[in-house]
Amino acid sequence: MKLIPAVDLLGGKAVRLYEGRPETATVYGDPLEAALRWQEEGADLLHLVDLDRALGQGDNREALRTIARHLRIPFQVGGGIRSLETLQEVLDLGAHRAVVGTVAVKDPGLLERMLALAGPKRLALALDARGLRVVVSGWQEEVPLSALDLLGRWAGMGVRTVIYTDVRRDGTLKGLDLEVVAQVRAAWPHELIVGGGIGSPEDLEGLKALWVEGALLGKALYEGRVSLRRAG
Template identity: 60%
Template sequence: MKVIPAVDIQGGKAVRLVEGDPARETVYFEDPVGAALYWEEQGASLLHVVDLDAALGRGDNRAQIRRIAAALAMGFEVGGGVRNLREAEAILALGAERVVIGTVLVKDPDEAARMLETLGPERVVPSLDGRGLEAAVAGWQEGQAGDVLELARTADAMGFRTLIYTDVRRDGTLEGLDLEVVARVREAWPHELIAGGGVATDADLEGLERLGVEGAIVGKALYEGAVDGRRWWRG
């Protein structure tokens, strides 16, 4: 199973938030390039980068993303505020391997379909963020945005082939995954599934493996040493 380190950027720094609250941040690296290089040196093969400022509509960190692209040998994906084809193409032009979309899938599915048709399923990945199975969008500031399972089925019908599911209730809390919820998403989504939100120990990752989940995005548990990514990256 792929363990994918998360580098969330807010105000130009690599941070982790608790339950997506921008006021509850912990700064782990003053320079997100340092965070990216650290995980590459540890053996990761893919990085999950989130531009929190773009997601919240208060600027962006594209200069930092460009610097990450210049420094890394491994691939990375970028999410946060990517809500139309033009923005997706701009992120890819910075050097990202693929873009992650969320709000646009819920609020403007026609634009999401245009992004998929133009870029292909290898370069654009939908992310469903939910409080349990209730979808949240716009940097998790807007809830009641639909049912995660129905949205997953919609994404499948549209032609997407990788899905990210994040449990907002547990993200950044080290409380462990809600595997019952992940199991329901697994049942609804027949392709590659990547899960996150609350990974606390290797037991969470082992639980995902038992469910047949192909990957996990891990943040705080890696930064604080609760999970040793090298165990997973060495196979």
């Protein structure tokens, strides 16, 4: 299973939110320093999120460009990618793939055009949910759609990578809801990456037992609960 450090950017800083709420941000300093730290500790893929763009309050494009110039490993970028132009901008950064959430839920037509532009290898979809209740727009809006139904729709469109995040647990270090993860795993036959609440090596073992292909690690890394070197 691939361990993927997440670097979330808010106001030019590396942060972690609690349950996705911007007012709860814990600041961890320079996002470039964080990205380089995880690279040096052995990560072979980074997950970068522009929270300002996701929330519709600006962007961190200059910071992302700086990180992209310094990385030797692949990286993926998410947060506020809601147009073909923004998607192309992320791909032009050199991103291994772009991560799309709100559009994937609310605009199937635009999602099809994004898949045509990027291809399934360079486009991953974010399934952000409170359990199985889907949320969009920087996790601020709940939509009346079943996460499991969405997975069936996306598979039929040719999507091959989904990143499931349980917003109820994100940034809490409380551990995963493995019963929900098991339902997502059963509904999704392709590459699955899971985040939201990982707080210990035991959580990673739980994901491995479900044959999950990747784990997103945020606060657990910053707080020393999980080590890339020991867990990798």
